[in-house]
Amino acid sequence: xxxxxxxxxxxxxxxxxxxxxxxxxxxxxxxxxxxxxxxxxxxxxxxxxxxxxxxxxxxxxxxxxxxxxxxxxxxxxxxxxxxxxxxxxxxxxxxxxxxxxxxxxxxxxxxxxxxxxxxxxxxxxxxxxxxxxxxxxxxxxxxxxxxxxxxxxxxxxxxxxxxxxxxxxxxxxxxxxxxxxxxxxxxxxxxxxxxxxxxxxxxxxxxxxxxxxxxxxxxxxxxxxxxxxxxxxxxxxxxxxxxxxxxxxxxxxxxxxxxxxxxxxxxxxxxxxxxxxxxxxxxxxxxxxxxxxxxxxxxxxxxxxxxxxxxxxxxxxxxxxxxxxxxxxxxxxxxxxxxxxxxxxxxxxxxxxxxxxxxxxxxxxxxxxxxxxxxxxxxxxxxxxxxxxxxxxxxxxxxxxxxxxxxxxxxxxxxxxxxxxxxxxxxxxxxxxxxxxxxxxxxx
Amino acid sequence: xxxxxxxxxxxxxxxxxxxxxxxxxxxxxxxxxxxxxxxxxxxxxxxxxxxxxxxxxxxxxxxxxxxxxxxxxxxxxxxxxxxxxxxxxxxxxxxxxxxxxxxxxxxxxxxxxxxxxxxxxxxxxxxxxxxxxxxxxxxxxxxxxxxxxxxxxxxxxxxxxxxxxxxxxxxxxxxxxxxxxxxxxxxxxxxxxxxxxxxxxxxxxxxxxxxxxxxxxxxxxxxxxxxxxxxxxxxxxxxxxxxxxxxxxxxxxxxxxxxxxxxxxxxxxxxxxxxxxxxxxxxxxxxxxxxxxxxxxxxxxxxxxxxxxxxxxxxxxxxxxxxxxxxxxxxxxxxxxxxxxxxxxxxxxxxxxxxxxxxxxxxxxxxxxxxxxxxxxxxxxxxxxxxxxxxxxxxxxxxxxxxxxxxxxxxxxxxxxxxxxxxxxxxxxxxxxxxxxxxxxxxx
Numbered sequence: 001x002x003x004x005x006x007x008x009x010x011x012x013x014x015x016x017x018x019x020x021x022x023x024x025x026x027x028x029x030x031x032x033x034x035x036x037x038x039x040x041x042x043x044x045x046x047x048x049x050x051x052x053x054x055x056x057x058x059x060x061x062x063x064x065x066x067x068x069x070x071x072x073x074x075x076x077x078x079x080x081x082x083x084x085x086x087x088x089x090x091x092x093x094x095x096x097x098x099x100x101x102x103x104x105x106x107x108x109x110x111x112x113x114x115x116x117x118x119x120x121x122x123x124x125x126x127x128x129x130x131x132x133x134x135x136x137x138x139x140x141x142x143x144x145x146x147x148x149x150x151x152x153x154x155x156x157x158x159x160x161x162x163x164x165x166x167x168x169x170x171x172x173x174x175x176x177x178x179x180x181x182x183x184x185x186x187x188x189x190x191x192x193x194x195x196x197x198x199x200x201x202x203x204x205x206x207x208x209x210x211x212x213x214x215x216x217x218x219x220x221x222x223x224x225x226x227x228x229x230x231x232x233x234x235x236x237x238x239x240x241x242x243x244x245x246x247x248x249x250x251x252x253x254x255x256x257x258x259x260x261x262x263x264x265x266x267x268x269x270x271x272x273x274x275x276x277x278x279x280x281x282x283x284x285x286x287x288x289x290x291x292x293x294x295x296x297x298x299x300x301x302x303x304x305x306x307x308x309x310x311x312x313x314x315x316x317x318x319x320x321x322x323x324x325x326x327x328x329x330x331x332x333x334x335x336x337x338x339x340x341x342x343x344x345x346x347x348x349x350x351x352x353x354x355x356x357x358x359x360x361x362x363x364x365x366x367x368x369x370x371x372x373x374x375x376x377x378x379x380x381x382x383x384x385x386x387x388x389x390x391x392x393x394x395x396x397x398x399x400x401x402x403x404x405x406x407x408x409x410x411x412x413x414x415x416x417x418x419x420x421x422x423x424x425x426x427x428x429x430x431x432x433x434x435x436x437x438x439x440x441x442x443x444x
Numbered sequence: 445x446x447x448x449x450x451x452x453x454x455x456x457x458x459x460x461x462x463x464x465x466x467x468x469x470x471x472x473x474x475x476x477x478x479x480x481x482x483x484x485x486x487x488x489x490x491x492x493x494x495x496x497x498x499x500x501x502x503x504x505x506x507x508x509x510x511x512x513x514x515x516x517x518x519x520x521x522x523x524x525x526x527x528x529x530x531x532x533x534x535x536x537x538x539x540x541x542x543x544x545x546x547x548x549x550x551x552x553x554x555x556x557x558x559x560x561x562x563x564x565x566x567x568x569x570x571x572x573x574x575x576x577x578x579x580x581x582x583x584x585x586x587x588x589x590x591x592x593x594x595x596x597x598x599x600x601x602x603x604x605x606x607x608x609x610x611x612x613x614x615x616x617x618x619x620x621x622x623x624x625x626x627x628x629x630x631x632x633x634x635x636x637x638x639x640x641x642x643x644x645x646x647x648x649x650x651x652x653x654x655x656x657x658x659x660x661x662x663x664x665x666x667x668x669x670x671x672x673x674x675x676x677x678x679x680x681x682x683x684x685x686x687x688x689x690x691x692x693x694x695x696x697x698x699x700x701x702x703x704x705x706x707x708x709x710x711x712x713x714x715x716x717x718x719x720x721x722x723x724x725x726x727x728x729x730x731x732x733x734x735x736x737x738x739x740x741x742x743x744x745x746x747x748x749x750x751x752x753x754x755x756x757x758x759x760x761x762x763x764x765x766x767x768x769x770x771x772x773x774x775x776x777x778x779x780x781x782x783x784x785x786x787x788x789x790x791x792x793x794x795x796x797x798x799x800x801x802x803x804x805x806x807x808x809x810x811x812x813x814x815x816x817x818x819x820x821x822x823x824x825x826x827x828x829x830x831x832x833x834x835x836x837x838x839x840x841x842x843x844x845x846x847x848x849x850x851x852x853x854x855x856x857x858x859x860x861x862x863x864x865x866x867x868x869x870x871x872x873x874x875x876x877x878x879x880x881x882x883x884x885x886x887x888x
Contacts (some may be wrong), residue, residue, distance in 0.1 A: 042867070043589065043593060043865070043866065043867040044865075044866045044867070058506065059502045060506035060507075061504065061866060062504035062506075062866060063504075065866050066866075067637070067865045067866065069637035069638070069865075070637065070865065073636040073637055074636075078639075079600075079639040079640065080596075080637075080638075080639075081596070081597060082593045082596075082597065083597060083599065099601065100601060101597065101600055101601040134866065145487065149487060149526045151528060152524075152525070152526075153525060153526065153545065156523075156525065156545055157543065157544060157545040172732065192517040192518075193511070193513035193514065193517055193524075194513070195522075195524075196523065197522040252624055319611055362692040420515065421487070421488075421511045421513075422487065422488045422505060422506060422509050422510075422578065423486070423488070
């Protein structure tokens with residue numbers, strides 16, 4: 001064991017982004033003899049896999065988000081800075097922040113993830129919000145709940161209301177989860193709330209441009225997913241390319257699909273910080289990294305999580321939580337080796353994604369699970385759903401939240417009760433015409 | 445027992461406002477043979493006495509707010525309409541809503557409460573927000589937490605930061621609670637969160653225009669309150685009339701008091717719906733009501749809660765939760781009597797406020813309680829604080845919330861842990877100069 005030299009200037013690690021990759025890296029680095037600075041625009045880490053449950057009023061924001069400072073408060077070598085990055089200078093090894101501060105680094109971990117992509121139609125964002133942040137989730141919640149409120153009010157005034165059709169664009173995990181959850185709340189949880197409308201008449205439509213929903217899953221699970229979605233009353237339309245989105249409707253080619261609330265789960269693009277590194281990017285803007293997660297010629301820079309384009313066995317590792325956490329862990333471990341003894345670092349094996357499987361929940365007691373570890377299995381239905389629940393409770397960061405989420409779920413799922421259907425933010429009671437467009441993101 | 449005549453057209457009761465008075469009235473009317481419509485701009489009832497705990501990140505919005513529909517869903521005779529009132533026509537007995545709908549009533553309960561008053565200086569609202577709604581609470585939370593974040597960042601950049609002085613204007617119960625809670629979070633809960641600033645150096649100043657804080661309380665409790673506030677490190681300045689509020693400072697006469705975050709707890713005014721009734725108002729805009737809570741010559745209209753000016757033993761009943769609930773209950777009961785048998789209604793005694801006492805919490809283990817029922821006592825300190833906790837948990841509407849609040853408190857108070865210090869809404873990282881003014885209310 002090498003003696004600790006108190007005179008030695010400790011290496012400084014700067015982490016950009018406090019998602020799964022950044023937080024995991026920070027947690028491991030907290031135990032090493034380095035100084036760590038983690039920088040994020042938000043003051044909290046968000047447990048993204050459960051964000052759709054905040055959007056659909058099953059959980060509260062506080063259940064799935066935790067201040068970064070709280071998560072890392074025991075790491076006395078770590079400072080948290082709430083700021084945005086303006087520029088990265090890899091030659092001088094420094095990061096310039098929006099506030100004007102300059103952070104020098106010996107090692108840099110870039111883990112700023114991805115954001116929505118509207119494929120160049122950015123005006124769609126106001127009409128069909130996506131789901132990446134707590135603010136997005138409360139925005140979607142407001143729109144979904146207001147759609148029911150407006151229908152009730154219109155029924156009262158005119159004796160009729162537009163069809164309660166919710167359109168979800170994109171049939172990946174997020175789209176499937178959102179669609180299933182809207183169906184759940186309208187068919188199970190809200191039925192007793194209204195006197196004039198029948199919430200069970202709500203329709204949910206998934207418009208998927210590709211040939212299948214859940215493209216990453218094996219065909220048998222894709223089929224099971226569609227069956228379960230249909231059982232929940234969700235219509236799945238594959239090969240449906242959206243050509244326009246307007247308040248109140250969506251165009252698929254020449255076909256006009258009326259929609260009281262349209263949600264976007266179709267595309268992501270890499271965070272713009274990738275560009276700042278001045279290295280090779282793929283067409284989604286992800287940074288091409290080598291076996292050590294370094295961009296070419298930058299061995300002191302690590303790119304982790306959704307922002308990294310890492311290929312394994314000829315396939316890109318997917319942009320989900322598990323690989324992000326593993327990458328964050330790898331980068332931190334490697335920094336530890338390089339700092340302690342560069343020789344060991346040189347001998348370290350490259351990163352390898354250990355795939356335990358994938359899960360997507362569809363609704364109450366409905367999910368699909370492709371399990372790779374600790375055994376191989378393709379599950380669907382109740383078993384998959386229970387596995388999903390247990391895994392997600394287990395991985396929730398922080399005991400307090402885990403406990404609270406468990407209680408909320410117990411209530412909501414078992415008793416089919418309540419949830420937290422608060423409409424917060426603009427309550428200025430728009431009409432149908434104004435509901436979709438400028439209610440806007442809550443990020444006022 | 446009179447036979448129920450199924451042919452009889454049932455009376456319609458319209459309730460405006462779903463605060464304590466409106467919800468209590470609705471709950472009692474739910475058991476009677478009338479049709480009830482309750483109208484509110486928001487979709488939820490807010491448990492206002494705990495709002496300051498949402499503002500200071502101890503509780504989540506979902507802990508203290510519940511959808512009106514959820515609270516009343518078992519009352520099959522009750523409909524909930526989310527809308528605003530445009531006009532009340534007492535001659536035609538109808539209410540015109542913003543959406544254009546018209547609601548006819550046989551009995552009307554007006555319980556729309558009160559709002560902030562900036563004494564004509566409405567421009568102060570942007571700089572020194574008040575606390576009435578969930579949106580106000582998250583807005584205040586954001587400002588308080590951002591003040592610490594900005595100090596940390598500035599310390600990092602320049603090695604110094606402005607004094608973390610929080611100014612609370614108004615020394616009533618809300619002002620005292622806010623001040624005590626800011627002191628608590630900065631001195632107990634946040635100390636481990638930051639690396640560069642010492643959150644314990646935060647100062648909290650209460651500026652009270654009158655001669656005492658907690659004007660409604662007996663002098664011995666006022667004195668105890670000041671002692672407890674001082675023990676928490678809160679400076680109390682009575683007779684301090686605020687003459688101007690600007691971003692970054694407050695003027696008291698010629699004295700300039702710098703402030704990184706200014707909160708308003710100084711004045712309330714009655715809801716503007718009082719004016720729509722075309723009856724006599726007091727100087728705060730409250731509706732003068734008779735012994736049956738009716739405005740003059742309108743026996744089918746009841747005004748309850750903060751909006752009512754009701755005098756008992758020569759004193760106006762205060763605008764707090766207890767009288768509001770009792771008024772709502774009285775109005776509902778009276779409507780029941782009038783509908784069933786107008787003779788009994790004629791003989792009914794007038795409303796009388798049954799004063800059980802008042803409590804104001806100051807901080808962790810600190811409170812004052814003026815207990816009138818079931819025995820007379822003036823308590824302060826831990827005993828008062830525990831009483832306050834028990835009473836508030838008991839009165840929280842809905843078991844789910846009560847349980848969740850209890851858990852959150854147990855964590856926060858006993859373990860001095862976490863809370864939910866999420867900054868939600870604008871995270872655009874303003875500087876000091878822009879923090880105070882246009883971050884604006886979350887009601888975007």
